[in-house]
Amino acid sequence: MKRDKKKTIIKFIFVIAILAAIIYTFRDSAGPILEQLEKTSPLVLVVICLLSVCYELVEGWINYSFAKHYNPKIRYKDGVESAFYCSFYRVATLGSGAGVAAIYYFHEKGIEYSESTGMYMIEYVVHKISIALLSVVLLIFNFTFLRENYGNYMWMLVLGYGITIVIAFFLILFCCSKKFHWLIIWSMERINTVMQGKLETQLGVVREYCEILEQASRKLLKDKKMLVFAVLKNFLKFGFWYSIPFFVLGEAGGMTLFQVMSVVSLAVMLAAVIPAPAGIGSTEFVFTMLFAVMIGTGLAGSTSLLYRFATFVVPFLIGAVVAINHQRRKRRQGK
Numbered sequence: 001m002k003r004d005k006k007k008t009i010i011k012f013i014f015v016i017a018i019l020a021a022i023i024y025t026f027r028d029s030a031g032p033i034l035e036q037l038e039k040t041s042p043l044v045l046v047v048i049c050l051l052s053v054c055y056e057l058v059e060g061w062i063n064y065s066f067a068k069h070y071n072p073k074i075r076y077k078d079g080v081e082s083a084f085y086c087s088f089y090r091v092a093t094l095g096s097g098a099g100v101a102a103i104y105y106f107h108e109k110g111i112e113y114s115e116s117t118g119m120y121m122i123e124y125v126v127h128k129i130s131i132a133l134l135s136v137v138l139l140i141f142n143f144t145f146l147r148e149n150y151g152n153y154m155w156m157l158v159l160g161y162g163i164t165i166v167i168a169f170f171l172i173l174f175c176c177s178k179k180f181h182w183l184i185i186w187s188m189e190r191i192n193t194v195m196q197g198k199l200e201t202q203l204g205v206v207r208e209y210c211e212i213l214e215q216a217s218r219k220l221l222k223d224k225k226m227l228v229f230a231v232l233k234n235f236l237k238f239g240f241w242y243s244i245p246f247f248v249l250g251e252a253g254g255m256t257l258f259q260v261m262s263v264v265s266l267a268v269m270l271a272a273v274i275p276a277p278a279g280i281g282s283t284e285f286v287f288t289m290l291f292a293v294m295i296g297t298g299l300a301g302s303t304s305l306l307y308r309f310a311t312f313v314v315p316f317l318i319g320a321v322v323a324i325n326h327q328r329r330k331r332r333q334g335k
Contacts, residue, residue: 036305040248047247048310051240056315058237059083062230063102066119069219069226070111078109081322088319091312099124108330118216121209125171126227130234132168135161135269137235138262145259146266149293160270176217181210238265241311245291248306253295263290264307284308 037045057080064079082105090098099120106116139146139161150157173180188206192199221227242261246253253260267287284304291300 036302037309039302040306044248044250044306048244048306049314051244051247052310052314053318055237055240055311056080056083056087056318058233058240062123062233062237065226065230065233066123066220067106067109067111069223070106070115070119071109074109081326082106084315084319084322085326086319087315088323091316091319105326114212114215115219117209118212119220121213122175122216122220123230125175126230127234128171129168130231131238131265131269132164133231134235134238135164135265138258138265142259142262146262150266150290153290153293156270157266160266164269175213176221178214181214185210238268242268244307244310245303248303249295249299252299255294263294266290 060080060083061076062079063082064074064076067074067079067082082102085105086098086101089101102120103113103116106119107113111119146157147154174184185203185207188199188203192203239261242264243257245264246255246257246260249255249260255263264287267283267290270286270290271283287304287307288297288300291303294300295303
């Protein structure tokens, strides 16, 4: 009886924590989002929710393709569950908990912490590189459109592309190059000497992560076919999210699907280089600023709210259900 009572209390606390996370995360945007949802046709809401779910299904496919290198028994279902599981913790912790959640989840699926850490870091690098590559592809195909409508923002676009490419380049080095790891550690050792050993703890963490990455690189980067397909899957994944405003705006947007996707791609890329927890705030700001050029500030603002609903709220709520079921299964299995 005491054990059952304890489980009930733990379950209650977990549910309360989830509800508190939902209220805290969306305390400022919940009202405007609900108001916009009331004005939107049910068909559009169904479409954007389906696009949101499709994004996570492809994300799960990518997770599965990486994880099966460490545990062949991993199923596609596990990959999808991990995608929604991480979506919940990404929003609930304002971005800081997604990586930890992924590492913890795959550890429970039989992958060692060091291996799941390396796997997640490589996957994150591929994710960021894919954003940069897709932005370049969409820029090439929509260059005339972007130049005509965003000529005044060209300095910002160039800066965004430049920063994104630099970040992608350093991520590749950090992911793959032992010499780059050696340079980082050597530099930190010199700084640590000057600071009389005050960075000893941080230096140890960097050494550990470099070793983890080198082990993951040796295992995952050998599979060139998987990495190429991972980039293509990311393109497909981003395509679902990037096309959401096209279906929201319809004829009112006056833009083709690929033109809309190019603008969203720019917004995502620029928001990624603006410091903000989980992209919250920066995404809406850049999204509204860029779309306002084409459709006006009011329509751009309402579209950004629906985009936020589809890309953050929907995965978050589904992820909350997944997290609760995950905890229930763990208790049932006595873990």
